[in-house]
Amino acid sequence: MRSEASEGTVLGADVCVVGGGPGGRALALALTRLGCDVVLLEKRDPARGGAPAFRGESVSPDGVRLLDGLGVWERLRKAAHRVDRLEIEDAGRRVLDVRFADFPYRYRHPVELAQPTLLAALAEPAGPLPGTCTVLEPATAVGLLVEGPAVTGVRASTPTGTVRVSAALTVGADGRYSAVRRLSGLAEHARQLPLERDVVWLKLPFPAEWDRRAYRVRIAGDSHGLFLPSTDGTVRVGLNIPKGGLRTLRAGGLGQLHARIGHLAPEAAEAARDGLRSWSETALLDIFTTELPRWSAPGVVLIGDAAHTLSPVLGQGVNHALADAVTLAPLVAEALDRDRRAHGRALLEALQHFQRRREPDVGRSRALQLRQERMFTLTAPAATALRRTVYRALDASPALRRRVLAPAYFPGQRPVAPPEQQDAASEAAPV
Incomplete structure (x- = not known):
């Protein structure tokens, strides 16, 4: 009230x-x-x-579990957009493709809400x-x-x-x-730890060739961006820039921002040019952690x-x-x-x-x-090669994926046997 x-x-x-x-x-x-x-x-x-x-x-599988325990998930289910995959591309090549259905938990899929x-x-x-x-x-x-x-x-x-x-x-x-x-x-x-970058957030029309049920991370050298499906049918973009670098980016005009998006995700280049027409359509997030x-x-x-x-x-x-x-x-x-x-x-x-x-x-x-x-x-050639090797190792090993990702996505859940798996997010409505 x-x-x-x-x-x-x-x-x-x-x-x-x-x-x-x-x-x-x-x-x-x-x-x-x-x-x-x-x-x-x-x-x-x-x-x-x-x-x-x-x-x-973005609500993790464990977040869905918590909302279910609060008694509100059933009312939210049809408004949520289920995500099936997390993929990372580095230098134009896919190095990691995580499918959430492969994890042995009752609540397996993150959702956008x-x-x-x-x-x-x-x-x-x-x-x-x-x-x-x-x-x-x-x-x-x-x-x-x-x-x-x-x-x-x-x-x-x-x-x-x-x-x-x-x-x-x-x-x-x-x-x-x-x-x-x-x-x-x-x-x-x-103790506040400033990180080496800030993030410019924006929304674009969803590229036609993309799967709407995937989180995407695109990396090119020391640049990267997050591309996340939204419940309104757009793609939410988090574009990294150097710490304090917004003034420099804006000095280059919107064309520089469009080019940066297109460099990371060529499929989104046209959407950036056509869908992003003003800096007022962006928001800056200062990145730091606090303990x-x-x-x-x-x-x-x-x-x-x-x-x-x-x-x-x-x-x-x-x-x-x-x-x-x-x-x-x-x-x-x-x-x-x-x-x-x-x-x-x-x-x-x-x-x-x-x-x-x-x-x-x-x-x-x-x-x-x-x-x-x-x-x-990472920027040095040897370091970026090592990064791709790490992601490919993660991609090749289900046990390693569970070890690395379970603390982030499933911290409150215990594994269940496959016959008992029931995904409470499986009926989340698509966009």
Whole structure:
């Protein structure tokens, strides 16, 4: 529901979630299913458009599993576009072709899912829930309420005045530039690693000769691009450029951008020339990763990109935000119940336990992403030849593919015997 606030409004809740992206919405839903009362603050104004364009549409097989567990997958299935393959071409030759049906898991296929569709499903549960969720939008967190050493809520700015939300727990689900991370002091010891590139995102008409059920990575020397099918029938392109190189690229005009796309993917050259007519149709993503030694303090915790910013390789941001939400919710619900009865330290212990459970999966994804980033930027002939050799070895060995890719795509699943395999994404609708 949407609620409007007036000057000096005071609200009370078990949990205040700052950020209405996939992680924040999923956490709010999971908590209300467990009987908690939640206030969710979302800074974007729904009257002025939805989620950011281009990004956040790729949901891994494990993300599908989590959405199924939240009870929203059946409503999303027909709106999702199933992906069957991941292919990598280097110097014009295919060096890796991964078929997701070959993996021995119940949920095997990633899907593309428009983020507004996902957020709407998470915001509107199918039936009544034991807890409540009050949504304030637009609402921007401008300060934290503090009592002694503990955060006790949020002070938020809305178009109609200031709102104070008193809560036993405040959750920063507000992304890579998290205000809650900064306001809580958790950012003080953050380690940010800038990578060697940025990404220009854009959408193009889908090339006629391409399979619509494939993720494509194209590499040429030290340049590479991601070509991902979108649910609207276009192809979403993530084109790497040198760190801070947007001004140089734009100085060359759109023709230089068209040429760069055509160099990586000749099949998309015509679509780039005909479909990309203005720089306003592009968006820049500054690429970096962030590691925090602590994700929580008394009364406050971070999830998703606020706790562990990742790069866009393999589309892990949305999926780790969903996993954080689903892991955190039952720990918090149980701890709040215990603290109400015993006035103990259950919540603080639950937040520390949450980080211990989630950190290994996040660390494995980050390590895989950083290895891929390094491989993408190799330039010396011997190094690029080694890169192609590595990909071909991966392509030739099913066991090696499982070892390398399973931590990214299937971290929450155990292998199942072939007769028992049931792919919950198999009926996802094609574009």
